[in-house]
Amino acid sequence: MNNLSDEEILQLFQDKKMQSKAFAMLVQKYQERLYWQIRKIVLSHEDTDDILQNTFVKVWKGLQNFRYDSQLFTWMFRIATNESLTFLKEKQKKHLGYSNGEVEEMLLANLESDEYFDGDKAQLELQKAILKLPEKQRLVFNMKYFDDLKYTEMSEILDTSVGALKASYHHATKKIETLLKLNEV
Amino acid sequence: MKDLSNKKKESPFKVPEDYFENLADLVQERIKTEKTSKEKKIIPMLKPYLWMAASIFGLVFIAKIILTNAVPSEFRNPKISQTEVSVKDTPNVVSNADSANSIWIKDALSDTSSDEIIEYLSDYDIDSETLLANL
CATH class of the missing domain: 1.10.287 (Helix Hairpins)
Structure with missing residues (x-):
């Protein structure tokens, strides 16, 4: 039952009696990919869990009206990304007066004390460098470097041209390499 | 290690045990809670409008009683209202x-x-x- 295609799951979802079952299948199919997308943006597991659940609640609400203007996964990925960015903005608002950099430093401090972070010194330095990137470059870098998403998929999710994404990724890798060299990792 | 292509891409992040096994149930539970709280929210949201409607109905009723008593019965002709009068x-x-x-x-x-x-x-x-x- 878990090998159903997106179309088959959506068809099942249209049947009121099967709605919950179909949705559970959808959650199981995409939970991990969405989790890691969110986790790389907000870093802590607790925050990721909260945002992921919000994402799925929004997917449930929007699924009735979902039309195949984009792929189901791309649409869900976009919701997850927007939810994560909104979370960061709200966090910044809560700590009024904090600049972008300070919020990122706070995220990093949380990461170091997070019991679900198991990285060595080099991995921590890499996360520090990623956090120093502008928001868009950070998203592009995470999607390409860790998840190896296709530029066409990223283009749909981030609503940016493939050319601009390639340029963003190039700039991001150069900046990270420079930062790592500075820290002599 | 200074070149990103030489770095290992292993994720340094961990997830609590059984997290993904229980997530679907947690999400369903949250959707149920949202549905119930939404239904509960509708009545308090309508309350002011219900009060307003009841007040207007009350005022119209009182005005009707006052007007009925103020106009002498011989001049009252319920069959003819002002709007019904034509040439x-x-x-x-x-x-x-x-x-x-x-x-x-x-x-x-x-x-x-x-x-x-x-x-x-x-x-x-x-x-x-x-x-x-x-x-």
Whole structure:
């Protein structure tokens, strides 16, 4: 039952009696990919869990009206990304007066004390460098470097041209390499 | 290690045990809670409007009672409202006015004796034909 295609799951979802079952299948199919997308943006597991659940609640609400203007996964990925960015903005608002950099430093401090972070010194330095990137470059870098998403998929999710994404990724890798060299990792 | 291509891409992040096994149930639970709280929210949201509707209904009811008592019963004609009056209705209105006049005349003459009325009519030379025509 878990090998159903997106179309088959959506068809099942249209049947009121099967709605919950179909949705559970959808959650199981995409939970991990969405989790890691969110986790790389907000870093802590607790925050990721909260945002992921919000994402799925929004997917449930929007699924009735979902039309195949984009792929189901791309649409869900976009919701997850927007939810994560909104979370960061709200966090910044809560700590009024904090600049972008300070919020990122706070995220990093949380990461170091997070019991679900198991990285060595080099991995921590890499996360520090990623956090120093502008928001868009950070998203592009995470999607390409860790998840190896296709530029066409990223283009749909981030609503940016493939050319601009390639340029963003190039700039991001150069900046990270420079930062790592500075820290002599 | 300074070159990203040489770095290992292993994720340094961990996830609590069984997290993904239970997530679907947690999400379903949250959707259920949201649905219930949304239903609970609708009644308090409608409360002010229900109060407003009840107040307007009350005011209209009170105004109707006051107006009903203020207008004398002989001038009340529920069949004719202001908006219903048109040119073709004019004769009806006139005849209603006539009937109101005749009621007033009847009341005014109730204290006058028959002899006084006959005397008045003879003084003004009103013959029986004219009288019958104006009945």
